[in-house]
Structure formats: structure tokens, C-alpha cells
Amino acid sequence: MMFYRAIAGRQLGHPTKSLGGWLASKIFIQHNRLVEESAVALCGISPGDTVLELGHGPGLGLEAAARLLTAPSGHLLGVDYSEYMHQVAGKRLSALVASGKVTLHHCDVAAMPIADSSVDKVFHCNCYYFWPDLKKGGAEIHRVMKAGGLMVTVLRLDVVEQAASQNIFTGESWRPEDYMKALEDVGFSNVRMEDRTETNITFQVIFATASK
Template identity: 65%
Template sequence: MWAATLAKQLSHPTRSVAGWLVSKFLVTNNQILEENAVQLSGILPGDTVLELGHGPGLGLQSAARLLTEPTGHLIGVDYSQYMHQMASERMKELVASGKVTLHHCDVAAMPLADSTIDKVFHCNCYYFWPSLRKGASEIHRVMKPGGLMVTTLKLNRLAYFASKRVLPGENWHPEVYMAALKDSGFTDVRMEDKQHSDITFQAIYATALK
């Protein structure tokens, strides 16, 4: 019972006690992964950048600091209305200025034009998508040719959650997501081990081929 509840809240946090606890968990456990996803993306000051499943907005804050040119624009999408509201409050000044745009939507159906995004990053996100192929295809659609996508994860933590049935099915396996990326038109898809202080994590890279 607890595993199903946790899985539901991790994939789609709601305004509830359980959703609030999950938001605190995300802030505590995702910050290093979020910040490293931003850094590994190689964001340039004038890029248009997209974060998928932005959660409470930690990665958005890190990315926004790098977009120092007037043309720099940050977009975030999240399926959870609760996370959308939380991030909107955290980023309210940049949203008001037009530097940041947040959408409450499904990754598989984003209200973005074709070939407009330079960099995409996400963290602890893809395991909950109903269809990895649809999600990967939609990411590929909105990215510019040669654009880079980066996602960060802790494989040992995913394996633990999967063993407790918090992560159902097989989508949590990196190779399943990487196969979906390749099938959707990405090239140079690879996973690398990374180190941050005493924490080991993994990063998946993919380049949009068009």
C-alpha cells in the first residue's frame, strides 16, 4: 500500500500531506542531481533551455542564473499542478519578466514549436512517463538540430525503489530509455558515471539528429 502511494506521489505530487512530504524529499534528494544536470548541459548565455518535470524548481533556479543574455530563455514543464504552482511561486519574478515560462502539461504533448530548444535537462523523471517512446519523440520534435539533452539519476537508488515496487515495470532501466531516445532520432546516446564530492551518479546524454 505504501509503495503504491509513494509511486503515485512521486510521479504526480498533489496538494496533500503526502504531496508535501514528497516535495520535501525532492528538495533534499534531487538538488545535487538537478545542479549537475544543469552544469553538464553546457548551457550558453543566449540559449533556449527546457527542463522536463521541473518539480519544486531547483533546477530552474540553477539554469536561470546561466542565461545572462537578453535572448536567453528558460522553459519548464511539469504534469503536477502542485509542482507547477510551487515552481511558479519560486520563480515568480523571472516568470513576470518573461525570462522563464512554465507549462502545466504532459511531456508527451508540450505546447512548444518545432526545433526551438537548444538544451534539455531533467532529473528523476522519465521512469514515470506512460510511454518512453512518445516522450522521447516529443523531446526530439522541440529540439534544434544538434541540441543536447542530459538527464541525471542515481542507478543504485532506482534499483532499490524498483525492488520495493515503487517504480513499476521496466521503464526505470536506463537502457530502455536510451533505446527510446535512439528510436526517436537521437544520436550519440550514452551513459556515464559521474562523481560529486562523495556521491556517485549517472548522466545520460543524447544529441538531436535532424
């Protein structure tokens, strides 16, 4: 049983082009749409913003954010460590990628090919607890964000706690308080977590502002 849980944790954190990766993609599409769309809505995206999604998976959040970036200057960036998810999202948003409206990067969140202080809004869902180092990831996000930029993190804490109890994750970095402390340590301010409920599903939202 531990072996299968370890495989599940690896595929959810870094899906590969395999049966496990395909199943992970289907799980993301079935269970993450609400939190992805909620994260986009809570960012307060303006038509001309530059917006970044971390760990974009199959592209549900990217798709929702792209609809809001209606100004010519509006630009959407996506980052995912999984080459398979990078390919899946690229197909989903192929027309927007071809037009230059959307740029996708296959890379680590701790080493993004994005210019300093260039991003207005950042969002991610069910993502940070797969990062090897919360401070390194947080520092890199802070680097690319403009002063006063908002980052929105969405998770379902009950699901995360259950996964942690089954050893799906390694270590203790799944805990929201550790993530929030790491954000504060690298320069984010007004870091807070709120409960939200949509269609009878309760989830948690962590807000953080890039102070520079």
C-alpha cells in the same frame, strides 16, 4: 506495505496538493539539489540559449539554469505534469516568470505546447521512469529540440534500482537501457551513459544529441 509503496510511487511521480505531495516536495529539495545542479552544469548552457527542464519539481534546476541565461535572448522553459509542482516552482521563480524570462507549462511531456526545433538544451532528473510511454515522450522532446541540441538526463541508479525492487514503479521502464533505446529509436544520436561523482555521491548521466 504494498499499498503505502503504491502511494509513494504516485506522489513521487505526480505530487498532489496534499500531505504526500508536500512530503514529496521536501524530498526533492533535500535529495535532488546535487543532481539538478549537475545536470545544469553538464548541459553547457550559453547565455542566449533556450533551455527546457522536464519534470521540474519544486524548481531547483530551473533556479540554477536561470542564473546562466544572462543574454536578452536567453529563455528558460519548464514542464511538469503535477499541477502542485507547477504552482510550487511558479512561486519560487515568480519574479522571473513575471519578467518573461521563464515560462512554465503544466502538461504531459508527450504533449508540450512548445514550437518545433526551438530548444537548444534539455535536462531532467529522476523523471523518465514515470513516463507512460518512453517513445512518445522521447519523440516529443526530439520534436521541440534544434538539430544538434543536447539533452542531459541525470539519475542515481542505485536509488532507482532500490525503488524498483520495492515496486515503487510500475513496469520496467526505469531501466536506463530501455530509455536509451527509446531515444535512439526516435532520432537521438550519440546516446551514452557515464558515471560521475560529486561530494562522494555517484550518479549516472545520459547524454543524447537531437539528430535531424
